[in-house]
Amino acid sequence: MKRIAFYSLLLVIASCSRKMNPEKEFQRSLFKAYDHTAENIFSRNIEGPAVDNAGRLFVVNYQKDGTIGLVQPNGTVELFVTLPGKSIGNSIQFNAAGNMLVADFAEHNVLEVNSTTKEVSVYCHDDRFNQPNDICISKKGIVFASDPNWQKQTGQIWRIGTDRKAVLLKADMGTTNGICLSPDNKTLYVNESVQRRVWAFDLDDKGNISNQRIFALFDDFGFDGMKCDTRGNLYITRYGKGTVVILSPTGKQTQEVALKGKDVSNITFGGKDHRTCFVTLQDRKGMEKFRTDVPGK
Numbered sequence: 556m557k558r559i560a561f562y563s564l565l566l567v568i569a570s571c572s573r574k575m576n577p578e579k580e581f582q583r584s585l586f587k588a589y590d591h592t593a594e595n596i597f598s599r600n601i602e603g604p605a606v607d608n609a610g611r612l613f614v615v616n617y618q619k620d621g622t623i624g625l626v627q628p629n630g631t632v633e634l635f636v637t638l639p640g641k642s643i644g645n646s647i648q649f650n651a652a653g654n655m656l657v658a659d660f661a662e663h664n665v666l667e668v669n670s671t672t673k674e675v676s677v678y679c680h681d682d683r684f685n686q687p688n689d690i691c692i693s694k695k696g697i698v699f700a701s702d703p704n705w706q707k708q709t710g711q712i713w714r715i716g717t718d719r720k721a722v723l724l725k726a727d728m729g730t731t732n733g734i735c736l737s738p739d740n741k742t743l744y745v746n747e748s749v750q751r752r753v754w755a756f757d758l759d760d761k762g763n764i765s766n767q768r769i770f771a772l773f774d775d776f777g778f779d780g781m782k783c784d785t786r787g788n789l790y791i792t793r794y795g796k797g798t799v800v801i802l803s804p805t806g807k808q809t810q811e812v813a814l815k816g817k818d819v820s821n822i823t824f825g826g827k828d829h830r831t832c833f834v835t836l837q838d839r840k841g842m843e844k845f846r847t848d849v850p851g852k
Contacts, residue, residue: 584846588814591833591842592630601835602780603658603689604842605647606825607670612833613655614842615644623647623657623668626833626842636673642666646689646780646821651696658700660686665698665715681721685711689734689780689821691743697762699724701731701745708749714762724764728754733781733791733821737804738852744770744789746778753778753791753802771806780821780835784849790832792819799834799845814843824851 581589598616604626606612617624617632620643625635638644638659644666646658655668656678665687667678678698685704692698698715710731712724729747736743736758743756743764753771756764770789776796783789787804797817801810816836825831829850834843 581844582846585848586810586812586845588812588834588843588845590630590815591844592626592632594839594841596632597624597835597840599837599840600643600645601837601840601842602820603644603646604821604823604833604835605649605655606823606833607649607655608653610825610827612823612825613647614835615647615657623655630842636668636675638666639675642675645687648690648692648698650692656690656692656698658687658690660688663687665690665700679715679719679721681713683721683723684713687713688732691735693736693740693758693762695740695760695762699734699736699743699762701734703730703732703748705730710747712743712745712764716762724762725756725767732779735782735789737783737787738785739787744781744783746781746791748777748779748794751775751778753781753789753806771802779819782822782824782851784824784847784851785829786849788849790822790847792822792834794819799832801847812845814845815839816841816843 598620600616603615612626621638623635624632642659643661644657645660648656657666659666663684665679685702687700689701696717700713703710710728714722729750732748733746743758746753751773755770757766777794779792779794781791789802797814799812816839818837820835820837822834
């Protein structure tokens, strides 16, 4: 009886130990969603998660539109900067200087935020922009921007060189939304939310695109932001479905991660090993996270 009681006590201790280490449980779990922040602390336009070189996580529209929040590892959030005037951010990327580039859909800008001084300036403005939606940056410092017109269900792709001038790469597309580069920077991926298509383009060293081709087609729900991991797998947020679908470099679906929220707007990689996916949810006005087996870029 004493031995049975002893082993029962060990089981109770082990059970309590597991309950007391949720972070360890999270680190061991692959493709399982957990809450990262509380609900209802961002606006409905929560978007654009991005991690800087120091590992800090930033997300647009904290508490209200026109702000950028700094998300701590424990999920608490603080105001980092308020954008000037009527500007509203939709996407964040970091350039080689460590500064934050922000797609400002309200004022037809790509803004630059100095990460040290928090000074905000216009990196690029063009009246031909519909509303810069999502951006990615090549190893050579070239910015690529998706530019949808939601009312007309059309879209464009822009290139912004190191001279900060915008060049229209592709017009007459569907509602261009998520945009990202393959790890070798030789392929540019762009999705169309309403048309549910993912396009791939060959990309040269000067930032020119060619060989447009369908990479993936879906017959339900929408798309939003997407990112590649270091092996070239593509992680696409399925807006309205509440999942992140993972496609191999050949376009084959290898995984689909179910989230608690449905209106999934964007994704980024972070954590010490870059294997934590941080996801923004517009219906929950907060963030979820899951672990993956391959680190992000």
